Amino acid sequence: MGFFSGVSRLIFDVGILSWDVLLTLSNLVRRNRRIGHVTPEGHPGYGGHWPEYRPPKETDSRCSCPALNAMANHGIISRSGREISFVEIGYHIRATYNFSSTFCSFVPHFAARMLKRSYSEDTFDLEELDLHNAIEHDGSLSRLDSALERKQSTKHVPFIEELLAAATGKDKNGDTVITTRDLSRMLGKRRAVARAVNKEFSLSLFHKIFGSTNAATLVTVFGGRVDHLHSFLHHEQLPEGWESRIRQPHGLTLMTFNKTILGVELGVREQDWAEAAREAAERHTAPA
Numbered sequence: 001m002g003f004f005s006g007v008s009r010l011i012f013d014v015g016i017l018s019w020d021v022l023l024t025l026s027n028l029v030r031r032n033r034r035i036g037h038v039t040p041e042g043h044p045g046y047g048g049h050w051p052e053y054r055p056p057k058e059t060d061s062r063c064s065c066p067a068l069n070a071m072a073n074h075g076i077i078s079r080s081g082r083e084i085s086f087v088e089i090g091y092h093i094r095a096t097y098n099f100s101s102t103f104c105s106f107v108p109h110f111a112a113r114m115l116k117r118s119y120s121e122d123t124f125d126l127e128e129l130d131l132h133n134a135i136e137h138d139g140s141l142s143r144l145d146s147a148l149e150r151k152q153s154t155k156h157v158p159f160i161e162e163l164l165a166a167a168t169g170k171d172k173n174g175d176t177v178i179t180t181r182d183l184s185r186m187l188g189k190r191r192a193v194a195r196a197v198n199k200e201f202s203l204s205l206f207h208k209i210f211g212s213t214n215a216a217t218l219v220t221v222f223g224g225r226v227d228h229l230h231s232f233l234h235h236e237q238l239p240e241g242w243e244s245r246i247r248q249p250h251g252l253t254l255m256t257f258n259k260t261i262l263g264v265e266l267g268v269r270e271q272d273w274a275e276a277a278r279e280a281a282e283r284h285t286a287p288a
């Protein structure tokens, strides 16, 4: 990185984080969006009416992220998953999932840097986000590691089933919900087992935090509702009538989100899964 790009990146990051603090404070004093009005009027999904869901065609581009794939499956971004601009994806994440403008600028900027593209001028295909150990990493909740499954848009159904079955919570309507504690437990298991069966396994602290960030969206955006997560994780589909559970007027800020992310990450206990990891390693190496 050159000196000037380093400085401009620092200015950008400080600017975004300062703006995020202001949005977080403003969220504390302003009224939440009304239920049924979280998705803005005029945006696809307003009132819970999502555009038609169509599973991807063989030629379409999809990635390891269920949230971006779902937007393509509903035609909120191009159904082909190709030639998506970084600016456009941020705009649609803001309206679809109600993340703050700071998150919706920060993450696409990060993706543009990772792909060595211009945030304001270039486009990307969804599958390009699957660059290993950029954002995509080992020990995920819904995908086999890339050393075991090269195509990271491929969901690993047994992992998703196990994750949803691990939900222990109930919300005030009596619906089964996955909790941050459940997510920590399942991340611990996935990391321990992946470490044991994948000879190329790697997971830096940075990627652990990405893993917890992704997991944390399941309790924030979806309120942990297992029936909704079933549709989201298995089919990458937004249920009819669904809207984001984040109701703050400026959306979920980086600062507020960090509390949930840390809660998930600090609860991960890989060491509790040593026995499961040993068994998985034996199964993995046993002759068929």
Ligand code: HEM
Pocket: 064, 065, 066, 067, 068, 089, 090, 093, 097, 099, 107, 108, 111, 129, 130, 135, 136, 137, 138, 139, 140, 141, 142, 143, 211, 214, 215, 217, 218, 221
């Ligand atoms: C431009 C914004 C985004 C980018 C570039 C992005 C990218 C990614 C990537 C590369 C992965 C794979 C990580 C892994 O290896 O486990 C991923 C997974 C995931 N993302 Fe996103 N994502 C974005 C926005 C979102 C949003 C808005 C949500 C929630 C509404 C979300 C939820 C998830 C979930 C639940 C996973 C699956 C994690 C797992 O299987 O462990 N992402 N994302």
